[in-house]
Amino acid sequence: EVSSLRLKPYKDGFKGVSREETRTLVRLRRTRVYKMPIIGKKFKTFELVLGEKKLLVIRGSKGYIMCGYLNLTVAEKFKDVAIKVTGVSSIKDIVKTKVCACTSSARKLGIFKGQSIKEVLEIIA
Numbered sequence: 001e002v003s004s005l006r007l008k009p010y011k012d013g014f015k016g017v018s019r020e021e022t023r024t025l026v027r028l029r030r031t032r033v034y035k036m037p038i039i040g041k042k043f044k045t046f047e048l049v050l051g052e053k054k055l056l057v058i059r060g061s062k063g064y065i066m067c068g069y070l071n072l073t074v075a076e077k078f079k080d081v082a083i084k085v086t087g088v089s090s091i092k093d094i095v096k097t098k099v100c101a102c103t104s105s106a107r108k109l110g111i112f113k114g115q116s117i118k119e120v121l122e123i124i125a
Contacts, residue, residue: 033045033046033047034047036091038058038091038095038121039095039118039121039122039125041060041121041125043058043059043060043121043125044058044059045057045058045059045091046058046059047090047091050069053069053089054067054089054090055067055069055070056069056088056089056090056091056094057070058091058094058095058121060121060124060125061124061125062081062109062123062124062125063080063081063082063083063105063106063109063123063124064080064081064082064083064124065082065083065084065085065094065117065120065121065124066082066083066084066085067084067085067086067088067094068084068085068086068087068100070082070084072084072101072102072103075103076103076104076105079103079105080103080105081103081105081106081109081111081124082102082103082105082106083099083101083102083103083106083111083117083120083124084099084100084101084102085097085098085099085100085117086100094117095117095118095121096117097117098114098115098116098117099111099112099113099114099115099116099117099120100113101113109123109124110123111123111124
């Protein structure tokens with residue numbers, strides 16, 4: 001979790017960092033990045049708490065599955081293999097749901113709206 005910051009806590013906050021920046025760093029510590037097995041294959045998962053909800057991503061070697069926080073139009077612009085899901089609040093929820101939308105690059109791999117995420121994971125692993 002936030003290993004690249006390398007800041008040491010100092011009394012109420014971090015040495016050389018304002019109170020507001022300290023609050024931001026504490027919020028960033030609620031970010032989780034894991035390499036975890038899903039459907040028997042390793043995926044990198046990303047979970048960031050934003051207010052009451054979480055930003056969630058599962059990344060495979062060929063593409064990624066993202067929650068509604070992320071912008072599919074931008075993913076399309078960059079020609080990413082991106083799959084959007086909605087109504088999820090955890091990585092487990094993502095695995096149980098279906099594709100809401102996807103980029104044209106994802107469609108070229110055989111991914112389509114309404115497809116189960118377990119099938120998508122096989123494709124992007």
